[in-house]
Amino acid sequence: MTIEQAFTERMDEGELMNCMRCGFCLPSCPTYIQTGGDEVHSPRGRIALMKAVHDGIIPVTDEMTNSLDVCLGCRACEPVCPAGVQYGQLLEEARSIIQDYKKPSLKEKIVRKTVLNELFPKNEQMNRAVGLVRFYQTSGLQKGIRKIGFLKLFPESMREMEQVLPAIPKKVQSDRRRLLATGEKKATVAFFQGCLMDTMFQGTNQNTIRLLQSAGCDIVIPEDQGCCGALHGHAGEKNKAVDMAKRNIEAFETMEADYIVMNAGGCGAFLAGYDHLLSQDEQWRERAGRFKAKIRDFSSILIQHGFDKRIHFKKKPHRVTFQDSCHLRNGMGVCNEPRELIRMVEGADYVEMKNADGCCGSAGVYNLVQPKMSMQILDDKMENVMEVEPGVIVTANPGCLLQMKLGIERAGLGRQIEAVHLADYLMDE
Structure with a gap:
């Protein structure tokens, strides 16, 4: 069988046909905007290319492959689509097909094997890798390398990311797999830990976890859970993502929990898509559907269970704004809850940022593999940040957090603005 x-x-013809080419998606697409209105880099343009290959009109070309590679996968086109086209599903399937048939370079083979096969799927390997980063930070090695200018040998994107890596805490080992609510119990939640998180x-x-306990949640933590598989799914490694989905479903379905809760928008959206990922597998389809039905972001649980009545935080007066995680907003439909929580904080002067729902350019590892486009999007984002002059930028996804930290440094605003995760913001009394 050829790639065509x-x-x-494999492509869903019905979903391809759902696109009416109306163009409602265009103002929401970051790459369409950044390329000056190039249809090849718009959602409807990419769908048109996919359909043309599907119908046998054109072959898979380098232009098409590049168009899909440049896509952030932010899914901002989905909420504004009047036909409800599931663009993210089409994108991931197209990337999976291309990955199955193309001949990767030696460099790509090594990166995929190291990162996607050995690092993220294996908790022990991830712990070792992050432990090395901690050693780099605490041993004096980081200071020495920066002082001698060794980092200049690396690409600019990697140098910039090195500057904003968080201080890695010492790994805290805990055998506690059930934690009790503070006060009256309202629900039992199974906590998805994630790999980077x-x-x-x-x-x-x-x-x-402390916030969830304060909201009246007992918490269970499945021991055999692993990476959600989002990076694999977005990179065309569909089979690996399927394996990881099955592992997580097995780990969580034995938990007697009302919800499965996480604090990373990218993970949450992919976990909520397990039903589609396993839709062709009769043995797993129903199990994936039950799993999806329990997926919630932690901010939704806090609001649902009257978090504001249980605990109050006091901070010095400050101006704060919120940067949406694309997948939290577009994939999980969560946008109001984080803002409600921020407004509950005493001393917080919340101001809405222009285009807060627009992608920051992080998109998993996009800022490493497509640095030019990523930085264009980030620089535009920082212009919007500077208009509202916040002291704090809050977000709800690790990649977005690092990207916003990078934007602050690139703009020379490190002394005026800090970027924090929503959970850390709420707990910083």
Whole structure:
């Protein structure tokens, strides 16, 4: 079978046909805007290319592959689409087909094997890798390398990301798999720890758990859970993503929990898409549907269970704004809850930022593989930030958090603005 035949067989023809080419998606698409209105880099343009290959009109070309690679996968086109086209599903299937048939370079093979096969799927490997970063930060090695200018040998995008890496805490080992609510119990939630969140942002996970307890939640933490598979799904590694989805479903379905809760928008949206990922597997389809029905972001749970009545935070007066996580907003439909929580904070002067629902340019590892486009989008985002002059930017996804920290540094505003995760903001008394 050729790659073109695979497009004909595997792409959802009905979903391709749903696109009416109306153009409602265009003002919401960051790459369409950044390329000056190039249809090849718009949602409807990409769908048109997919359909043309599916119908046998054109072959898969380098132009088409590049168009899909440049797409952020932010899914901002989905909420504004009058036909309800599931663009994210089409994008991931097209990338999966291309990945199955193309011949990767040696460099790409090494990166995919190291990062996607060995690092993210294996908790112990992730812990070791993050432990090395901690050693780099605490041993004096980081200061020495910066002083001698060794980082100049690396690409600019990697140098910039090194500057905004958070201080890695020492790994806290805990055998506690059930934590009780503070006060009256309202619900039992199963907590999805994530891979980066449970290592590089372990403190944020701990704060999230404390907030959930304060909202009356008993918390259970499945021991056998793993990476959600989002990076794999977005990178065309569909089979690997399927394996990881099955692992997580098995880990959580034995938990007697009302909800499955997480604090990373990218993870949440992909977890909520397990039903589609496993839709062709009769043995897993129903299990994935039950799993999806329980998925909630932690901010939704806090609002649902009257968080504001249980705990109050006092901070010095400050101006704060919120940057949406694309997948939290567009994939999970969560946008009001984080803002409600921020407004509850005493001393917070909340101001809405222009285009807060627009992508910041992070998109997983997009800022590493498409640095030019990513930085264009980020620089535009920072112009909107500077218009509202906040002291704090709050977001709800680790990639967005690092990207906003990077934007602050690029704009020379490190002394005026800080970027924090929503859970850390709420717990910083």
